[in-house]
Amino acid sequence: MVTELRVHGVTGSPAEDVLDRPLLRRVAGDTDAGFFRPRAEYGAVTGPGGAMLEAYRWGNLTAGAAARALWLLLLPFMLANVALWLRPATRPGPRAVIRALTRVYALSMTGSFALSFVQISMDLVGWQCAAVPRCLQDRWWLGLFADGFFATTSRRLALAALLPILAVAFLWFLGRRTWVRYEAFPAQTEGDGDGLAHPCFWNGKPLVGRLRSIHIAFAYGSLDAVLLGVLVPHDRDHDYGPAGYTLAVAVAAVLVLCVVAVTVTPVVDRDNPARWARPFTRLLSHLSVALTALVLGYALLARDPWPATGKMPVLGGTVTGLFAVQVVLMLVLGAVVLASRPRGTYLQGLAGPLIASAGLGVAAAFSAGLSYRVADYLDRRSRPSTPDYANWHPLQPPAAYEWAAGGFVLLLLLVVLVALIGGVPLVSRLRRNARAVTDADFPGGRGRDAGQARHVDHAVADARVTDHIGRMLVWVFIPAALAAVVATGFALAGRRPIRLAPSGSPAAEVISFAVNLGTYLIGLSAVLLVLVGVLAYRYQRFRRIVGVLWDLGTFWPRAAHPLAPPCYAERAVPELARRAAWLAAEQGGVILSGHSQGSVLAAATVLQLPPEARARTALLTYGSPLRRLYARFFPAYVSDALLEQVGAVLAQPRQELGQHTPRWVNLWRDTDPIGGPVASAAARDERLVDPPGFDMPPGDTVFPKVDGHSGYQLRPEFGAVISGLTADLTEPQVPA
Template structure:
């Protein structure tokens, strides 16, 4: 559980921690509590891991800024199940992740080098009243660029610090495995400490340093070429090409030795990147040269536009690869139509571009002491590529809101009919006093069914984002939003300035919303229950594509649960594993880690689970139907899944989605799902004045039907125990 507290799950307020630490641990009711046992005489124990994905408020804020990196990392795990497509999606996902690192480095360079070192320090008006800048204003241009280049380097170090987590933090919980290089659910806790993760981190750090070198050398080349410039440029280009090749050939990345101390590639790559950076800074700082006069850092805008255009090409290639299916007979997932990797990658790239444009635009606004900026003559106007990014984000958001409204209105009638049929089937002929309650239930079912429509909305937003990114190609041709809109559409410059300002404030509002949402999700259980599930799904996966993504909490949760389950299996006749929402996903990975002698004593209860509705559709290779069947086989199909039509996140796993549908699979898989009528009734029970609550996605451990499911699984375990006889549980490690 993440959103609910241990006391809520255990059904009592007086609980004590029996294992773990302050960030995650196991809890039981105290001996003096009235609720020391659960249904069927079971011993109650809850695992609370809410502080692993988020933790403190400061950590939550830092994770928000890593959101684009997290989304790009998720695309790696959205690879299709077909072996012929996995390599291509893997390469494209990692290349897109690399471009996000380049965008981040270019953003820092845009503020420090383009705005400060070049534009502001070359203007007496900008330096007026700014003593913290004027001391450097009279220095040579090369020295200013070299000194302020330390700011982007510090920014790269900062994002590494925010996304990094020391391996020793989870060292005590990690279990040894025979396949430390595996990439399935049984090796999730090994990714962040594997040598290939270290290689991936080194590649991104080297690429960030190379990006800054390219910006400096391109500006220096505008002042005239020399042998040193040519040599440094060639070496820098070769190093960047090496980083790209390492990502394009998975075998080069995956061939890291098991012992990370024997892997020399990261050491060599860091040494070369660091040496080139020092040489570039020194050369730019000390060589006397007559720098050209221009409105911005020479060729910086072209570099930004090239990266944006490259991202557009990679997104299109990823979408084409996702749509291409050999044979054409494979059933496409309902959610996102099989375009999960492309859609999430587009959202990550679009968000990163918008945030970068906002940072540069906001810094330019502060330096120029203006609220609105659009004209090229403004002192610190950002480069055209960033202006296109801000404008594209504004137009994309407006179009996405309109598309969402259209989808809601066009599907509402069908969803209303389906909800009415479900309510009529569950509560036939309700009395007049219960009709208002029945309408509330119908409304809850309508709202919950909108989850299936989010796929169409996400695809529409991704397509609009790609179109917006493609507009960056206009910057390469020297076209800017202001004159183009004025010449083609006749839009006055004043109106364009207002639109640009609105787009900037819209991005700022998104950032503030993410920050506030992150704080609420980390401190408010009810808010985290609905919004935090998206963050939990993202941080569930290791950093296989982007090393600056938020750390994967699974590297502790899965081995910690695995070890605890083995201990309980040795002590008791059996263990009923109960997982709500994201907890069911963690348990799915945990079950696959259990040894056979432990699995024979385990039963699984999932409720409000996104395993099929979200995870199997978004991550078909790792949580698809074959994996779900494998989980059922390993625990002898001692598995029950409770779901309801009012849940917007959880759902069925094997059997049909609507009540009355014929099972799509033969037993025992078809017997796993149990649809709960939610609420249990629209009338208040005898002796009570309040009808039963509508649970939705809320944990419902206090519901009698949940207790009945626990008793049923406990009875199955006891029956199997009596049939087999006592057996010793072997150690897991």
């Protein structure tokens, strides 16, 4: 008997909702990802069209609400990883350059993470606060910095270094734990992995393990470099000088090797790395841990006391310099993409640099907001930046963070301006154009009830906004990028925003207000981000917004940033392929039925099926973002050629015609903001009218509901398609 294997979308729907059956049993898989069927003893084991019902629930692979809230705080890592996959389809030369630049950028983001904790713990607490009696007053938990063994400056820094060391260690633990749970799922390991059609595309375990070792080594190396940058100049004329210089050379070598390692093919090639690649990267991580221990021991050596005044040396320049390098990487990456992109690429191929820059902005904003909140708490003040700075010496984060706080306000203003200037007229125009769709679907309906007609107009128009979001993001990105370049120049020169105006002047008041507002808005944004993550799977509105972005980002393997949220598809696709192959070959046939993101998983699964299973497999997609989102943003991986390949796998030889017809049907609606037509000869697109009727049904008190992205399987057309595909799978096959 043919089985309809349903794969849910980004909402993480329970299997009971996916099958519309209350009593189920798990027939394969586990609690993270499992296959469910209705319990036969209660009847109704078949669905519309007569196929046996089965659901694949993979929602737990993307973590629960609490875990997602934690992962959202590492959003910059996810954006850095996604940037690798957003590249346009280019020649091998530019492709290698784009990959190298993206991986170096991802490595720098790990360095920024480590430096943000260094700044909070070592600079604000160990250097600045510990040297100010007023800051230590009435704070027993800072007593170790005041007197005793850790009273000297170098030992205070060593003690304060424990926080960033533990933060990096937690990242290491989290990365390894998810590596074992996701990337370790059995998958084919031979062949070319650069494409969804290749089985080892979903075998990311070896590469992620190597990259993780490199990133951990770079994080610890960044911490060691800052600490040695303070101690070595002080020890220049002391007996400890040679030991400090030796450690500095070793740390510099580790950092350089990390940068080189993420760019050379023998290390980062997923399928055919050099035999020495894994031992080499493991050695880097172990060496970095050993060097960190030696650097801490070096800092704990007895030294003559020396005063800690102002900001901690080296750190401010390191933070600013790293940010400048990241900005340059984005500019170079954008130039390479523009020079090598094919004509007609969506957003000129700049989706990768745009998303990576967004990750850089989020990382800088989070670091700045956290630093200022800690500084305010330690210094017991309510205003991070005051216009009268002539004789003011508070605890102060680096100048780059102050620029980031002001830039956050500028970014919000840009978003509001673009929404008002571009978004409002766009929505009005789309609603006018949507009238034609409503009038064609419901002739005479506008005359019977103008309000219901407007409601349908708005649903169609709002769904079409998705097609214009990319252009609006570019309008925000260009001025924001220019502002980032200017701010980086001022930060490199050591100029804080407040010092662009005379102390106490009205201009200084305005700048001070903008910076202070930015620090508080950043903190509020971080809290809201966590709150959205917690609410994402409780309320449909949050679930749809967060779910789409989250599952788009975590669909792709961690090939750029190994500490990003894990890739659920590295388990889901091989697992689906194994189950579908068994159902097709041993159980009479299978219809892979995918909704939304589930349609992407289903299409990728088709490409993994063994030849003996393909003749008994069909594909039904609905609300599918394959063409509308994936083909636009990921053109190197979801293209016309790939869609045609999916159709070719499912082509059905017809006895009476002697030709092939596709066994892929795609349902879509004009009111769906995510899904759309496949627009390929590989599939048969069928448009559903939404809502299903215009007038209020007899005996009802409300108008028919606009389903938009949901409820496809409840429509009669859905059952008719299943029935037709079932007939195709059960009729005698003709040799191709």
